[in-house]
Amino acid sequence: MAKALYIDYQKCTGCRLCELVCAVKHDGISNPTRSRIKVMKWEAEGLYIPMSCQQCQDAPCLNVCPVKAISRDEELGRVVVDYDVCIGCRSCVAVCPFGAMNFNVIDKKVIKCDLCDGDPQCVRFCDVNALEFVSPDEISIGKKRDAAGRLSKAGREAGVLLAEL
Amino acid sequence: MPLKRKIAYIDLTTGDIEVKPIPIEVRKKFLGGRGLDAYLLYNHTKKGCDPIGPDNTLMVSGGILTATCASATARTHVMAKSPLTGLLGSANMGGFFAPEMAWAGFHHLVIKGKAKHPVYIYIHNGEIEIRDAEGIWGLPVTDAQWAIRDDLGDQEVKSMVCGPAGENLVAYANVMTGIKNSGGRSGMGCVMGSKNLKAVAARGTMDIKIAHPVEALEYNKRFIDQIISAKVNQTQGTLGTPFIWGATNSWGGIRCRNFQYNQCEYADDIEPERIDEICEETMGPYHMTGCFGCQVHCRAQYKITEGPYAGRYDEGPEYTSQGAFGGETDTPRANTVLVGNHLVDQYGMDNLETGSLIAWAMELYEKGILTKKDTDGLDLSFGNDEAVIEMIDRICYRKGFVGDTLAKGGIQASKVFGKDSFQYLIQVKGMSNLHSDERATPALALNIATGSRGSDHLRSRPAIDLYHLPQDVLRRIYSTPIPYDGPLSSEHTEYIGKPWQVFWQENCYMAVDCLGICKYHTTFLGATLPNFEDWPKVLYYNTGLDMTPEEIWMVARRCNMIERLFNLREGLTRNDLEKGDMLNHRYFDEPTRRGAPEVVGRVIEKDKFIKMIDEFYEHKGLDKDGNPKPETLKELDIENEPSHLV
Ligand code: SF4
Ligand code: SF4
Numbered sequence: 059m060a061k062a063l064y065i066d067y068q069k070c071t072g073c074r075l076c077e078l079v080c081a082v083k084h085d086g087i088s089n090p091t092r093s094r095i096k097v098m099k100w101e102a103e104g105l106y107i108p109m110s111c112q113q114c115q116d117a118p119c120l121n122v123c124p125v126k127a128i129s130r131d132e133e134l135g136r137v138v139v140d141y142d143v144c145i146g147c148r149s150c151v152a153v154c155p156f157g158a159m160n161f162n163v164i165d166k167k168v169i170k171c172d173l174c175d176g177d178p179q180c181v182r183f184c185d186v187n188a189l190e191f192v193s194p195d196e197i198s199i200g201k202k203r204d205a206a207g208r209l210s211k212a213g214r215e216a217g218v219l220l221a222e223l
Numbered sequence: 224m225p226l227k228r229k230i231a232y233i234d235l236t237t238g239d240i241e242v243k244p245i246p247i248e249v250r251k252k253f254l255g256g257r258g259l260d261a262y263l264l265y266n267h268t269k270k271g272c273d274p275i276g277p278d279n280t281l282m283v284s285g286g287i288l289t290a291t292c293a294s295a296t297a298r299t300h301v302m303a304k305s306p307l308t309g310l311l312g313s314a315n316m317g318g319f320f321a322p323e324m325a326w327a328g329f330h331h332l333v334i335k336g337k338a339k340h341p342v343y344i345y346i347h348n349g350e351i352e353i354r355d356a357e358g359i360w361g362l363p364v365t366d367a368q369w370a371i372r373d374d375l376g377d378q379e380v381k382s383m384v385c386g387p388a389g390e391n392l393v394a395y396a397n398v399m400t401g402i403k404n405s406g407g408r409s410g411m412g413c414v415m416g417s418k419n420l421k422a423v424a425a426r427g428t429m430d431i432k433i434a435h436p437v438e439a440l441e442y443n444k445r446f447i448d449q450i451i452s453a454k455v456n457q458t459q460g461t462l463g464t465p466f467i468w469g470a471t472n473s474w475g476g477i478r479c480r481n482f483q484y485n486q487c488e489y490a491d492d493i494e495p496e497r498i499d500e501i502c503e504e505t506m507g508p509y510h511m512t513g514c515f516g517c518q519v520h521c522r523a524q525y526k527i528t529e530g531p532y533a534g535r536y537d538e539g540p541e542y543t544s545q546g547a548f549g550g551e552t553d554t555p556r557a558n559t560v561l562v563g564n565h566l567v568d569q570y571g572m573d574n575l576e577t578g579s580l581i582a583w584a585m586e587l588y589e590k591g592i593l594t595k596k597d598t599d600g601l602d603l604s605f606g607n608d609e610a611v612i613e614m615i616d617r618i619c620y621r622k623g624f625v626g627d628t629l630a631k632g633g634i635q636a637s638k639v640f641g642k643d644s645f646q647y648l649i650q651v652k653g654m655s656n657l658h659s660d661e662r663a664t665p666a667l668a669l670n671i672a673t674g675s676r677g678s679d680h681l682r683s684r685p686a687i688d689l690y691h692l693p694q695d696v697l698r699r700i701y702s703t704p705i706p707y708d709g710p711l712s713s714e715h716t717e718y719i720g721k722p723w724q725v726f727w728q729e730n731c732y733m734a735v736d737c738l739g740i741c742k743y744h745t746t747f748l749g750a751t752l753p754n755f756e757d758w759p760k761v762l763y764y765n766t767g768l769d770m771t772p773e774e775i776w777m778v779a780r781r782c783n784m785i786e787r788l789f790n791l792r793e794g795l796t797r798n799d800l801e802k803g804d805m806l807n808h809r810y811f812d813e814p815t816r817r818g819a820p821e822v823v824g825r826v827i828e829k830d831k832f833i834k835m836i837d838e839f840y841e842h843k844g845l846d847k848d849g850n851p852k853p854e855t856l857k858e859l860d861i862e863n864e865p866s867h868l869v
Contacts, residue, residue, distance in 0.1 A: 071520040073513045074319070079440060082292045086436035089326060091428040101402060102365060104506060104524040104536060164430065183444065185451055185518040186509070 060135025062194045063171070063178060065108050069188035072099055072106030076180035076189060083179045084169075092162060094171040095180050095189075108188065110180075111158040111171035113137050119150035119159050119170075136173045144168065224432050225291050225766045226250060228330035230869060231351055233344060235418055236277055236336030240351050245330065249868050250768065252860070254775075255330055256286035257313060257736035258782030259869075260302040263333055264311070265789050266865040274306035274410070275392060275417035277337040283383070283423055284331045285321030286739015290431055290515075291765035292439040294446050295741040297322065297514035299383060299400065305409035305676070307394040307576070307632045308653035310790045310802060312414065313676045314398055314406030315736060316383075317514035320425065323381040327427025334420065343371060343382070343422040348429055356421040363387060363569040364399045371424050382424035386571025388619045389416035394632035395576035399568070403522065403538040404514070407573040408654065409676050410632075434767035442764055446744075446753060451518050453749040459521040460511060464542035465495040467748075471659060475818015477550045478658045480605050481579075481586040482649050482809050485660040486817035490555035493545050501525055501557060512538060519743050527561050540564035546658025547578020552585060553605040562612055570619040579655035580629045580636070581614045583648055592642045599623045634801055645800075649807055651678035652795070662815045663822040664688065666721035669835045673725065673804045675786040681742060683729035687750045688715050700746060701727050704755045704772035716821060718831040722839035730779035734758065737778060781859040783843070784851060788864060797836070797849040804836060804849060 077093035085092050095110040114120075117137045120128040127143035128150060130136070139150075150159045150168060160169045171178075173191075181189045192200075232241045245259075253259040260282040272278040282302040289296045299321035305312025324330070328349040338353070341360035345352045359370045364386040372380050381400065389396035389412030396412030397405045406412070415421070433439045450456055458466045471477055472487055479487040491497065502510040505526035513520030522538045540548075540560050548563030549555045567574045587593040588603035595602070603610050603625070617626025628636045634653045637645040649656045654677025661668040666688045667680075674682040687700075697711045701724060711720040728746070731754055735745050738758065746754045755772040762768050762775075770778075787795075798805050810827045817823060837847065844855030856862045 068507065069509045071509075071511055071513045073515060073517050073520065075516045075518065078290075078292060078516055079443075082433055082436050082440050085430075086433055088290050088292060088431040088433060089428060092430075102369070102536065104402075104510075104512060104538070106512075163428075179440070183447070183518075185447070186511075186520065 059193055059195070060133060061191045062113065062135055062197070063110060063173065063181065064190045064192050064197045065110065066188050066190070067107040069186045070097065070106040070108055071186055071188070072097060075183050076108060079179045079183045083174060091164070092169070094160065094169060109156060109158060111137065112156060113171075113173070118153045118155060122149045122153040124149060134173055134176055137170070138172060139168060139170060141167065224434065225287060225289070225325070226768065228285075228325055229328055230331040230333065231329055232333045232335070233351065233353070234336045235334060235338040235342065235353070235420060238353055242351070243869065245869060250287065251770070252778065253782055254287045254737035254778050255289075256284050256298070256739045257300045257302065257315065258733060258778060259331060259737070260284050260300055260313070261311075261782050261785045261789065263331065263869065264302050264304070265785050266867055266869075267333055267335070268304055270792050272304060274304045274309065274312070275413065277335070277418070279304050279414055279417070281334040281411070281414050281418065281420075282331065283324075283334065285325050286737055287330075287768070288761065288765055289330065289739040290322035290325040292433050292436065292443050293740065293761045293765055294443055294450060295514060295517035295519070295744050296739050297517060298736070298739050298741060299324075299406065300736060300739075301383075301398050301406045301411040303411060303414040304793065306392070306413045306417070307410040308677045308802075310652055310793050310795060311676050311786050312409035312411055314408055314411040315681070316398065316400060316404045316406040317517075317741060318381070318400040318404030319515045320381045320383045320400040321739065322515045323427055324425040325427065325431060326429055327425045328429050332423065334418065336418065338419040341419050341421050343420065343424055345375065346423070346425040346427070348427055359421050360390060361387065364571045365402060365569065367422060368400075371422055375424065375426070377426055380424050380426045382422045384422040384571070385412035385415040385420070386569060388570045388572035389413055390421075391619065391621050391630070392416055393572055393618060393621070393630040394635070395573040397571045397573055399571045402536075403568045405568070405573070408576065408679065412571050433765055435764045439764035442760055446757070446761065447518050449751070449753060450744050453751050455749040456519045456743060459743060459748075460519050462495045462499050463511070463521050463523040463539070465498050465523075465540065465545055467542045468493070468545045469495050472550070475663070475815060475822035476660050477546060478582075478649070478656075478660045479550050480553050481551060481582040481647065482813070483586070484817055485662065485815040485822070487550040487553065487555050490549065492557045493549045493555045493560050497557060498540065498545075498560075499523070501528060501561070504528070514741065517741060519741070521743060525561060527558070527565060529558050530562065532562050532565060535565055537561070537565040537568055539568070541574070543575045543657065544578075547574045548611055551578050551582035551658050552611050554608045554611050556608055559608040559611055563615060566612070566615045566619075570615070572615070572619055575657060576655050577615060577618060579649065579658065580618075580633055581611055583633065584614070584625055584629060585610075586647050587640060587644050590647070592640060592644050593625065598625050646808065649809070651804075651806060652802055654678045660815065662810060662827055663818070663825040664715045665718045665827060665832065665835065666715065666724055668806060668810060668827050668832065669721055669725050669839060670728070672806050673836070673839060675783065675790060682732055683725045684747075685721070685724040685728045686748055687746065688721070688724060690750065691715070692750055696750060700750060700754070704776050716825070718828070718835055722835050722842060725839060726842040729783055730776055731755070733779035733782050734775050737782060738762070777859070781861055784855070784859050784861060785864065787843075787845070787851065788861075791850060795849070806832070
């Protein structure tokens with residue numbers, strides 16, 4: 059199964075390096091509006107949430123596109139835009155529930171995460187591993203392990219409390 | 224292209240705005256950031272101008288690499304004549320402001336005059352607007368930033384603001400951005416306040432074309448790997464700068480009770496691990512944050528857990544806050560440090576200066592120079608946590624005799640307090656020393672004595688001098704890019720070779736400040752981090768500017784000399800205790816009383832110290848009085864300053 063971009067926002071430090079390298083990788087230009095990933099911030103609470111394309115199985119952007127410019131690339135597990143077909147109507151931008159389909163006003167075209175053809179630069183540069191490129195089934199296993207860890211810790215603490223009673 | 228970023232001249236009195244390109248010759252001579260700001264300051268202020276008058280000029284800038292594909296090009300630099308020292312004022316901060324200004328088309332702002340009523344400057348994709356700030360004036364640091372976003376209807380706007388301290392003309396008010404990124408030390412927020420300038424806001428979506436993007440990306444990865452492989456940065460990334468406190472205090476390098484001790488006892492509650500625990504308890508396991516593009520992420524996040532401020536969110540506390548509100552005042556309680564840190568962040572006031580001056584006032588109170596009558600009944604004894612917190616408030620809002628007087632800065636305050644209060648003031652050029660105690664480290668003492676913006680640990684400190692690095696390592700670092708075959712010593716208590724180290728570091732940090740990157744990404748706290756040899760590639764791949772390590776070194780020397788010229792013009796003389804390259808007598812007369820065997824009983828030996836200054840001047844190309852030799856100015860190609868190139 060193709061790998062997926064997994065975002066663990068808790069780990070994100072909010073540095074926006076992912077935005078920078080994404081724009082430089084794709085366009086050779088530093089400009090966050092060109093980035094396919096975007097970190098949304100609530101600075102007053104110290105909360106930073108990177109947002110990017112989920113490469114949906116049943117993708118609303120793909121379904122809505124009137125000229126069928128969007129398709130699924132099963133090999134790389136991504137949703138891609140064919141710019142030869144795209145008419146720039148921005149229906150996909152409007153329908154994406156995550157805001158992950160962007161419209162680049164400078165080049166006047168829609169842009170979205172293409173997983174850097176299998177070597178996502180945001181993942182490569184994010185040293186805290188807030189971004190990972192993993193098999194989708196690993197994601198839930200990892201989370202299960204974390205949750206189980208918390209439960210067992212809670213269980214042990216409860217056991218100690220009971221023993222003290 | 225990064226080199227296409229412009230410079231804007233903004234006159235707040237008339238409302239005139241002029242935008243100009245930055246000529247390539249100017250780039251090659253000064254690069255950008257602090258170096259070019261120093262040139263602009265020297266060219267655009269008149270000798271003797273009133274720091275809080277309309278004639279003072281405020282520079283705001285990013286470095287030449289700001290927002291490019293290099294590591295942590297986050298730094299914003301701010302410069303003006305300092306209301307605290309009457310000499311060079313300069314502040315450097317991380318965060319996200321300078322990159323946003325670069326995406327909005329600008330690298331440098333030169334702000335003159337004084338607005339008739341509170342205003343803020345809004346920079347947006349090549350355009351500059353002066354907007355009304357009546358409703359924002361008076362707001363603390365973060366509220367002011369959020370209010371500007373609401374005013375502009377754009378949550379992506381980044382701004383740098385002055386807080387209430389700047390509005391109230393506290394001489395060491397900061398410029399602030401984000402939650403706690405602080406342009407501190409020399410009162411740049413006070414200069415903003417004096418101009419009725421509440422903020423500079425920026426929002427940009429303009430392209431910065433990278434000259435060689437593929438190489439820039441790959442080199443950046445290599446660079447980052449080098450930076451985060453350094454042990455010191457890994458520790459920074461988990462504990463933040465408080466990690467420095469632990470070893471330094473147990474070793475005997477922390478000022479306590481102003482300058483009476485060099486170690487703070489019973490300080491478990493503010494040890495780095497304890498602070499980290501609080502951060503973890505209140506913000507969870509991932510509680511570090513960082514500046515634009517940085518993988519060091521040295522700032523912790525926390526919430527205050529007790530007292531009237533319980534539940535408030537902030538970042539830090541930095542090593543400086545531990546020293547300012549824990550060590551110097553002998554109040555080593557976590558909550559005092561966390562609350563003190565929060566208040567100065569929100570008021571926009573320099574933590575280090577504030578804590579140092581409170582500690583000084585406490586010593587004056589102990590000695591009877593200040594009494595309960597002066598303090599309006601406040602018990603200003605060392606160890607009184609409430610007094611520390613109360614004094615922060617009194618200084619910011621200039622309440623009561625002592626609060627209002629301390630807000631003027633140490634030297635001015637010593638003139639008001641009289642008696643021998645000045646003798647107890649731990650300062651150079653009118654700026655308080657960091658809470659670290661330099662009596663066992665002559666190199667660091669030389670650094671604070673000669674720093675261009677007053678006593679300062681970020682202008683020339685050879686911090687790695689404390690690591691007892693072997694000769695060959697020292698030699699490798701300090702003899703590039705310019706050969707040096709003089710002595711170098713691995714011993715931090717030694718005097719020999721230190722002037723060269725300080726001179727080298729002065730140039731290293733200037734280069735970093737011109738590039739616009741963070742000092743944790745160079746030879747500051749870690750000996751394996753990038754410096755001159757590594758920068759030409761970063762510069763070339765990102766901007767297309769082709770310069771050798773030696774040329775970058777020359778830029779740094781030139782810019783340092785311009786800062787020197789400015790200080791000389793404003794009255795710096797070598798041995799002047801108020802405006803010179805001289806330490807308070809206590810460094811020479813009072814031996815350290817605590818700490819490790821190699822630390823206890825130390826003073827700075829005055830004759831050796833004088834010799835160090837002589838030697839340092841020689842490296843810089845100054846005469847014995849500290850004035851540049853004509854041949855030095857010629858060598859640096861700044862014989863005819865001010866030359867008004869921009
Ligand atoms: S690079 Fe990683 S830590 Fe930095 S903003 Fe992106 S996801 Fe967050
Ligand atoms: S090391 Fe710290 S101060 Fe420097 S850029 Fe990174 S997060 Fe900011």
